[in-house]
Amino acid sequence: MKDLELSRRSLLRIMGVGAAATAAGGLTSACTLVGSSEKSSDDQVTIKVALVPDPSGASQFYREQFDRFEKQNPGIKVQVIENPSDQQANAIELGFQQGNPPDVFRAQDTNFDRIFDRGWVASLDQYVTDEFTSRFPAGSLDPATSGLHRDGKLYTLPLVWGKWSSVRLLLVNNTAAKLGGVTAAPKTWEELEQAANAVTRAGGGKTFGFAGTWGKGLLARMLQNTGGPSSIDNGIDLRTGRAAITHPSLGGAVDLLKRMHAAKVMTPGWETWTDASKVQTAFAKNELAMFVAAPFQINEVRKLNPDLDMSIVAVPEPAAGRGGYSGQGSSFSPLWSMSAQSKHPEQAWKVMDFLTSQDFHRAYYDKFGTLTALESAWQDKAAANPDQKAIMDIAAETVRLVPNPALVSPGGMQLMSAIRGKQDLQWSEIALPAILRNQPFAGPAAQLNAKLDAFIDEQVTALSGKGVQASRADLTFAGWDPLQPYTPSKK
Numbered sequence: 115m116k117d118l119e120l121s122r123r124s125l126l127r128i129m130g131v132g133a134a135a136t137a138a139g140g141l142t143s144a145c146t147l148v149g150s151s152e153k154s155s156d157d158q159v160t161i162k163v164a165l166v167p168d169p170s171g172a173s174q175f176y177r178e179q180f181d182r183f184e185k186q187n188p189g190i191k192v193q194v195i196e197n198p199s200d201q202q203a204n205a206i207e208l209g210f211q212q213g214n215p216p217d218v219f220r221a222q223d224t225n226f227d228r229i230f231d232r233g234w235v236a237s238l239d240q241y242v243t244d245e246f247t248s249r250f251p252a253g254s255l256d257p258a259t260s261g262l263h264r265d266g267k268l269y270t271l272p273l274v275w276g277k278w279s280s281v282r283l284l285l286v287n288n289t290a291a292k293l294g295g296v297t298a299a300p301k302t303w304e305e306l307e308q309a310a311n312a313v314t315r316a317g318g319g320k321t322f323g324f325a326g327t328w329g330k331g332l333l334a335r336m337l338q339n340t341g342g343p344s345s346i347d348n349g350i351d352l353r354t355g356r357a358a359i360t361h362p363s364l365g366g367a368v369d370l371l372k373r374m375h376a377a378k379v380m381t382p383g384w385e386t387w388t389d390a391s392k393v394q395t396a397f398a399k400n401e402l403a404m405f406v407a408a409p410f411q412i413n414e415v416r417k418l419n420p421d422l423d424m425s426i427v428a429v430p431e432p433a434a435g436r437g438g439y440s441g442q443g444s445s446f447s448p449l450w451s452m453s454a455q456s457k458h459p460e461q462a463w464k465v466m467d468f469l470t471s472q473d474f475h476r477a478y479y480d481k482f483g484t485l486t487a488l489e490s491a492w493q494d495k496a497a498a499n500p501d502q503k504a505i506m507d508i509a510a511e512t513v514r515l516v517p518n519p520a521l522v523s524p525g526g527m528q529l530m531s532a533i534r535g536k537q538d539l540q541w542s543e544i545a546l547p548a549i550l551r552n553q554p555f556a557g558p559a560a561q562l563n564a565k566l567d568a569f570i571d572e573q574v575t576a577l578s579g580k581g582v583q584a585s586r587a588d589l590t591f592a593g594w595d596p597l598q599p600y601t602p603s604k605k
Contacts, residue, residue, distance in 0.1 A: 159461045164195040164209070164216035166202050175481050183468045190461050203228060210234050215453045217462040226270055226448035236454040238268045241463045249472060249488050251276075254445035258522065258602040259515060261444025271470050272446035272487040273478070280442045281509035282336045283407050285415065286425040290321050290403040299427040303337065303370050306404070306430045313403040314379040323403050324374055325381040325393050334545050336406040337367035340431035343596040344441030344516055348533055349541055349566050352517045355590030357566035359541045359559045363437055368545050368555045376552045385550055390414065398422060409505050413483070416501070426504040428512050438596040441516035446487055515599045517591040522605070525577065525584030532573045539566045
């Protein structure tokens, strides 16, 4: 989700993929370290690994892990290259341009595709064995849905990504909720509204029933996908390939928030919060009864108030019944890749194999307390942690794999990129003003819906002119049921 980018640095404090700024040195000093593998004086092969030293403590952790790897593989020396998160992609590109790239590097999400598109990433298929595949959850390495494949080939490997990355949760401060006589977590939108009103009335201006989070459309998104297809996050119903900003699930979520904001049951000033700290602090101080959260916020709240009486439950759904689930666009997100120019690919693969081993993932979980792509490495410990168990249980209940046009065809990738990049066609631009000003949403939604459909048609024509085959068919998955996990056969 686009607005979730604002939370990404914080999100990864529990999910383990967050970006943390490093000390001085900058792009120039970081890039001087980047280079292709070479043989050292003792005839060892040196494999250079470019990574981002996050979360806090990662520098020492990686060095300790690679020391362990070197003892297991005495013919390989690992040289760690650290770059600040916001400079990593540029540093890697510069290394390739200078003919001196790292052998293994961390490139996340769109940064991976940026480097992949230049032909600098090696295919990993020749190294994959049945034992390697068995480490991952069944079916998660399907080329059409893994998120790690391009053109049917495996090019990148994950670290901390899975179903829990997409889950959203309702956090309930039981002490604050009881002020309004609320003793059970709400299960429907209607119960949520009633509970928020009751707590606010009893709170006397000191405790409020509900609050939004940061970002223009984030809160409406978290509610919408309980009532309809999660693809509406991008303004499209992927069952039809048509714009769907007018879908009732979105209008219903906006109307619910409009009513609660107008009734002043939401913490005053919530719409000005630019990060997660405000809502977490109010919640931890018993000034807020409920908010819809990302998983990382549970850990942050616990830090602020370890003894807080808190319930973690599924996001409420419409009283009429569930119409969709939180969408997981791919099983994983790209992170580790191998240089196509490495002089020692066999040794580079051994490093990547180590980075996706159960021992490494278990160590990562033990160090940072974060869930990783290899569930079998930490499932036993997570089951004994009430908060993490709640995250996993609710993810299993409320998250489903959904179609991802960007993984299916070049046309789908180009169309989705164009849609996401067109800021004035994002429904968040009209949702928040409607909520804050208590204004109708349906009219502006209809107008924006028509503009989005016209833009898609324009992009199809423009891409065809560039030699890229693209059509509405790239956005259409007629066999998809939003209440069921997507499989490629349902295209």
